[in-house]
Amino acid sequence: MAAVTADRSSVGAIPQLGHAVILLGPPGAGKGTQAQRIAARYHLPHLSTGDMFRDHIRRETELGKRAKPLMERGELVPDDLVLSMVEERIAQPDCRNGFVFDGFPRTLAQAGDLERICQKQKFGCTFVLHMVVEPTLLMRRLTGRRICKAGGHIYNIYDRPPKREGICDQDGSELIHRPDDTEGVISERLHAYEVQTRPLVEYYTVRKLLSPVDAMAQADDVTASIARILDGAQIPR
Ligand code: AMP
Numbered sequence: 595m596a597a598v599t600a601d602r603s604s605v606g607a608i609p610q611l612g613h614a615v616i617l618l619g620p621p622g623a624g625k626g627t628q629a630q631r632i633a634a635r636y637h638l639p640h641l642s643t644g645d646m647f648r649d650h651i652r653r654e655t656e657l658g659k660r661a662k663p664l665m666e667r668g669e670l671v672p673d674d675l676v677l678s679m680v681e682e683r684i685a686q687p688d689c690r691n692g693f694v695f696d697g698f699p700r701t702l703a704q705a706g707d708l709e710r711i712c713q714k715q716k717f718g719c720t721f722v723l724h725m726v727v728e729p730t731l732l733m734r735r736l737t738g739r740r741i742c743k744a745g746g747h748i749y750n751i752y753d754r755p756p757k758r759e760g761i762c763d764q765d766g767s768e769l770i771h772r773p774d775d776t777e778g779v780i781s782e783r784l785h786a787y788e789v790q791t792r793p794l795v796e797y798y799t800v801r802k803l804l805s806p807v808d809a810m811a812q813a814d815d816v817t818a819s820i821a822r823i824l825d826g827a828q829i830p831r
Contacts, residue, residue, distance in 0.1 A: 614720045615693070618794055705798075721823070721827065738752040741772060
């Protein structure tokens, strides 16, 4: 899915990043929303591995066929499949100045491989934004989430509803409820996060790459916190 262009009027001068930005946090932390905004602000591609898999499923590729049953159960796709897809994607010319990862890495093996790929492709890895949220909020956020079919704009029927039910405010397209945003599958996804992904908090803390972000705040405030961190970092060009 293409990154959504944000309203630049609130952004001011457009900073450039030559680095990989990683949004780390459980399902429902707001990674997709924030990744879209950061991608637009810094003119970087938004790389959502979940979106890439959903695209493979739509196109009925071999990869899509392997990923589909796992995604339907809320389990992670095996590392080797994720990694080859990611490596291919970040070798594309639009990733030369960096990229914003949403949903990757999700295991220690993926993080290790990303480090190696970044070294090989000479990316100044890495800014990891740890989206910190109370677990009790996540179920409500995920069951209420609706996503625009055309542009990926994200709503929540409880907290951030569209003006017209089922219709995207921005482009008028249909809003969909992801099949894995249902209670049973969400519990499985949250469990996968705790067991397989949470160890990355320690991994990136040890490497001094992790910045915590209060992701319980309103989306605009979360964006502002992230922008402060990224603008404030003296990133070599
Ligand atoms: P997301 O859209 O990020 O919530 O991802 C949806 C689903 O895609 C996950 O529940 C996994 O089944 C799969 N997936 C996405 N990214 C990864 C990843 N980095 N590693 C393994 N599985 C992934």
